[in-house]
Amino acid sequence: MQDKTVYLNGEYVPLSEAKVSVLDRGFLFGDGVYEVIPAYFGKLFCLKAHLQRLSNSLNAIRLDVPFDAEQWLDILQPLLIEGDAQYIYLQITRGVADKRDHAFPEHCEPTIFAMCSAIVPFAREQGVQAITLDDMRWQLCHIKATTLLANILLRQQAVDQECAEAILIKEGYATEGAASNIFVVLNGELITPPISHEILPGITRDVIIELAQANGVSAREEVISLADLQTASEIWLTSSTREILPVTVLDNKPVGDGCVGPVWQTMQTLFQEYKRVA
Numbered sequence: 001m002q003d004k005t006v007y008l009n010g011e012y013v014p015l016s017e018a019k020v021s022v023l024d025r026g027f028l029f030g031d032g033v034y035e036v037i038p039a040y041f042g043k044l045f046c047l048k049a050h051l052q053r054l055s056n057s058l059n060a061i062r063l064d065v066p067f068d069a070e071q072w073l074d075i076l077q078p079l080l081i082e083g084d085a086q087y088i089y090l091q092i093t094r095g096v097a098d099k100r101d102h103a104f105p106e107h108c109e110p111t112i113f114a115m116c117s118a119i120v121p122f123a124r125e126q127g128v129q130a131i132t133l134d135d136m137r138w139q140l141c142h143i144k145a146t147t148l149l150a151n152i153l154l155r156q157q158a159v160d161q162e163c164a165e166a167i168l169i170k171e172g173y174a175t176e177g178a179a180s181n182i183f184v185v186l187n188g189e190l191i192t193p194p195i196s197h198e199i200l201p202g203i204t205r206d207v208i209i210e211l212a213q214a215n216g217v218s219a220r221e222e223v224i225s226l227a228d229l230q231t232a233s234e235i236w237l238t239s240s241t242r243e244i245l246p247v248t249v250l251d252n253k254p255v256g257d258g259c260v261g262p263v264w265q266t267m268q269t270l271f272q273e274y275k276r277v278a
């Protein structure tokens, strides 16, 4: 294992020396939140938006971490490693309590951990396979919580069927992927589900909506029924590490003509350009 430098509670230490107590509430309960922040050409991408979402997640779990954007940048920037595409994983838990109790401890210092990894290049042009699964997660999916057991089980079910992702269906409507947002192209129009407690407000999602609207690609936020999903000419999954990933086979049937579509090509070009200038 590569012994890279990571950040833990105010210190930069080799990964092999970064240790957290077994009484940490992140370990015992999954009582924490996280962010995944990509960095292209040595610069953190959409940092402001990621920090805003982090702040929303912290507020939602009633955890106070009084760092401003400048302090976060000072912590994260030194972690960036060589290479064009990397991502920072940042996790904050409620910290170490002296006994295991569901209710918040009276005194507890948050545990703050961050590390940087390379984004592995991915051949998106071929498209990937996905399956639909029942969205059996909880009602607070807008919080980027480390408590990810449902998402893990769903993604593994997809992987077991040689699929890259599970697209989740709740009461007949597509919400998002197990670790991604979804977009479809229906009658030439780009559609993604509106922000709600049922999905994570993806930063990549927001960038795509903005880029589409600024470049004359018709895009709107609207619910996507299972029937829409089955008749869409294009389906994409979006996330910070996978960017815009076209799904060419859904539930063993081709999406559209089974090849990546023209709207994806357009947005892929716009997104790659934006990564260089943002």
Ligand SMILES: Cc1ncc(COP(=O)(O)O)c(C=O)c1O
Residues within 6 Å of the ligand: 036, 151, 176, 177, 178, 179, 180, 181, 199, 200, 201, 202, 203, 204, 205, 238, 239, 240, 241
């Ligand atoms: C459940 C879920 N939805 C959406 C996303 C996409 O969010 P972002 O574009 O900010 O990476 C992720 C990212 O991991 C996710 O886990």
